[in-house]
Amino acid sequence: MAATSDKIMNRTQDGFVHHASSGLKSGLNTTATITSSTVVANTHFDVIIIGAGFTGLMAARELSLQNRKVLLVEARDRIGGRTFTTEFENEKYEMGGTWIHWSQPHVWTEVTRYGLSIVESKGATADRLSLLFDNGSRLKIASMSDLFTEVCEVMNKYSNVDGVQGRTIFPLPHDPFAAEEINQTYDKLSMQDRLDQISSTLSKEMYEFMDAYLSMNSQCRLSESGFIDHIRWWALGDYETFRLFDKTSRYKISEGTTALAQAIFNDCHNVQLLLSTPVVSVSRKDDNNITIRTQNGQLYSGRTTIITIPLNTLHKTEFIPPLKSEKQRVINERQCRGGSKFAVKLEEPIGKWCGYAPYPNPITIAFTDDEDGSIIIGFGMEDLIDIQDLNAVKLELNKFLPDIKIKYIIGHDWRSDPLAGGTWGWYRPGQVTSNLLTLQENEPPLFFASSDTANGWRGFIDGALESGLTVVRHVEHYLNEQTE
Known part of the structure; x- marks a missing residue:
């Protein structure tokens, strides 16, 4: 996949600036806005990943290393999910997830891999x-x-x-x-x-x-x-x-979280990306055939799908046939909305x-x-x-x-954002023991992953990367079983 330039900065609809002298303006400049791919009609993918946050990006990269044909579908006009870096008047700002640490194993591996650095808040x-x-x-x-x-x-x-x-x-x-x-x-x-x-x-x-x-x-x-x-x-x-x-x-990525998202994306091969493409439904036809329907009526098919939609908005997606009743229950219950x-x-x-x-x-x-x-x-x-x-x-x-x-x-108002439904993940009383395992459970050929359901640094970039790595292992095992 062609590399994106660090110097090309387009505008996302996310975020705002309210300047004392010039008033309120919606949208922010960011390098996270990338040109979408042109998907050839009737292409059948190995994996369709819904969501191009860090979980989806990690899954896409790892699957591409296994020579899988991947479609990455994102509702926003940018990659990065609940994180993105913007620049305004020569200052760099993190709008979402920000802080990392060298003891967070998954994110620090990526910081090392791509030669990024950290700076102190x-x-x-x-x-x-x-x-x-x-x-x-x-x-x-x-x-x-x-x-x-x-x-x-x-x-x-x-x-x-x-x-x-x-x-x-x-x-x-x-x-x-x-x-x-x-x-x-x-x-x-x-x-x-x-x-x-x-x-x-x-x-x-x-x-x-x-x-x-x-x-x-x-x-x-x-x-x-x-x-x-x-x-x-x-x-x-x-x-x-x-x-x-x-x-x-205390510590954040000097180059910005978007620099890490771009680096992972640039390492994806045989991955096609669709931005500004909300998914409204996921249909399972059999154990080796799924179809997603987008908001504008487009259909895309594949052998499996990975759903990385944030927990607080996952209930908006229709699954045909419905998910198991217990899984749908905990999805509908959601988690703390954040501030x-x-x-x-x-x-x-x-x-x-x-x-x-x-x-x-x-x-x-x-x-x-x-x-x-x-x-x-x-x-x-x-x-x-x-x-x-x-x-x-x-x-x-x-x-x-x-x-x-x-x-x-x-x-950026994450709480009112219809694609996020809040900031980082935090469970209500009783939800860890009653909901977490159910949320992590896959229903092949449907697989689920998110920072909101990670085991370790849930709600952090590290948790998103952990979840992406974990789900790829399950997807690879399933795909290999289906071809035996």
Whole structure:
């Protein structure tokens, strides 16, 4: 497949910029927009992959290495799924999935393979903190060095539900079923349940700090967020507070996540790509014959299909005949919807800084991202703030930083995005033990894969790559069996 140029930047319909001087404009420039292939009529593919996010891209590359004939079909006008990099006024921004770490095995393999590098989000290690308490009415300026010991103690206490820092629940962080019987007990807990269990041992300020941090992780009300997903993160973070911080929010790809997506795509051979092509139905005719129907009525056929559609929008796809009733049930149940992510460019830099505010503040966490502190990345919950409204965002950020002035806001509303239905994956109480295995189960010739159903770094780029690798193994086994 012909390489795409890093210098060619087209426009995607995703995202927006609201500039203080020129107003709101939809769409963003990105190199993730690639020219679609011309598919020859009546071509019968070995595998049709629905979705060109990192799961779909990984699956396409690996199948192409096995000389499979692959069609990659994507509803968006770009590759990358819930990630893409944009540039605006000589600044680079990540609109979706961003942070990686060298301990994340699948993504780091790809970073090494393609010679990419990492850069630090400076505010992730900021010592200067703005803390909002009492429903946003009281601002406290603090330093992380002063809070370091207490934050570690409280995180340890919160995670130590089994007396050994969660190790009996997740003894093997990449195997969520290694302690299945124990998991069933703790999977019933919400994150709010666990916070309530230790609340009597916390100061009011530390309770609200934990509320802010935990709410940002799940991007959902703590009462609706599964505690066991926190323990999964905790285990993947080596059961230690600041190692977890480093792995989830400190390092990103210097060249941009889109550079990684392009690199994987450029390694695909015998793969045809269709962008701006939503799939509305998948039909199984027999064990070796499927047909997909697109929104504009086009039909494409193949031996198998891999469905990588995000969990919160998978229910919109029609399967003929229907999927097994249990699988359809858990698809319809969905997961936490997530909240919002945005970036603001300030008129003047503020240095390394971070702010926390508990629910129901519209912004739960914000921090500077660049060297001088002129860019702030912010996260909010639910629909509590319209991230396209410059005045609304400025009003909320001024609660943390009263004197700042915003030059522009840039972002994408993943929660309202009909192709995403939210940000990253986080399960509700009870869903890991009741839903995850069912979601991972294939119904050949239909195969399912997504960052939302990965075993390890579920909800991260690493989890998407893991899921893509895993499903290819199953597809290859099935195709080989069918030809014997």
